[in-house]
Amino acid sequence: MFTGIITAIGTIREVRGTSDIHAIITCPFDPAGIAIGASIANSGVCLTVVDKGGTAGDAWFAVDISGETIARSVPGRWSAGTQVNLEPALKLGDELGGHIVTGHVDGVGHVVLSQMVGDSLRIDIAAPADLAPYIAAKGSITVDGVSLTVNAIADQDDGSCHFSLNIIPHTAHVTTIGTLKAGDAVNLEIDVLARYLKRMQALKG
Template sequence: MFTGIVTAIGTIRETTQQGDLRAVITCPWDPAGIAIGASIACSGTCLTVVDRGGSPGDAWFAVDISGETVSCTPAGRWTTGTPLNLEPALRLGDELGGHIVTGHVDGVGAVVGLARSGDSWRVDIAAPAALAPYIAAKGSITVDGVSLTVNVVADQPDGTCRFALNIIPHTAEVTTLGALAEGSEVNLEIDVLARYLQRMNSLRG
């Protein structure tokens, strides 16, 4: 489990296609604190550490990425040089600063609008029809591993929806969201509570 509070930005240093895709990701952590078998959210995707090394402040860890994961995340996400939002798994006693996040990507959204809003950026994202019922104004959503609050939702005639959120300067600086542009694709994870509420409502129907 995670909270959607990013603690570092990592970069894919290299990839190799074995049975699965193996990626080596650099990060500014101490390798001694990265356990083999640990879970790390990489731009919202929960992956398992299979190797690690480096030195304090200049560490790296390796993960295996299944074909299913590659198919459920944005095209080109797992290529050399790609920056990733990193968050280690939540530990008992840690502060729940964002919201409960599982690290399971529910779908891919696309940035369809960017505009200044005070010192922040308003970002409009198009979400697929399968996720539209779970996205609500003032609800939580995870975008590329970052816990954010939905400002408004606009349902579309084809069953999809567009939602808007604000990226404050701090979030833009410490995550990859500051580099978003129109057309950028992002991992989306809906609020786990919304998932269960929708399921209960469907059974009542």
């Protein structure tokens, strides 16, 4: 379980394999604080640590990524040199600073607008039709692992939707969100509460 509050940006250093891959990710963590078998969210994808090394502030950890995970996340994301937003799993007693995030990607969205509005960054993202019913203005959504609040939503004729986000300078600086531009793909995870409410509504219907 996660909160969508990013603690560091990591970089994929090495990737081996094709259908299922083994990746090594560098990060500014202390390897003494990374446990084998622990969960770390990588741009919204919950992955299990299978190896680790390095020194404090210059660490690395290794993960195995299944073909199913690759298919559900942003195409081409798992390649050497790519930066990823990192968040270790929530510990009992930790502050829930964002919202409840599972680390399971529900779909891929695409940036349709990225522009500065004052000191903040406005980003509009197109979400596929199967996710549109779960996204609401002032609701929570996870974009590349970052907990964000939906400012506004515009339904499209094909059943998809465009939703707007306001990215404050701090968030733009400490995550990869600040580098997004029109055309970029992003991992999306809908609010877990919205998922359950939608399921309950469907059963009542």
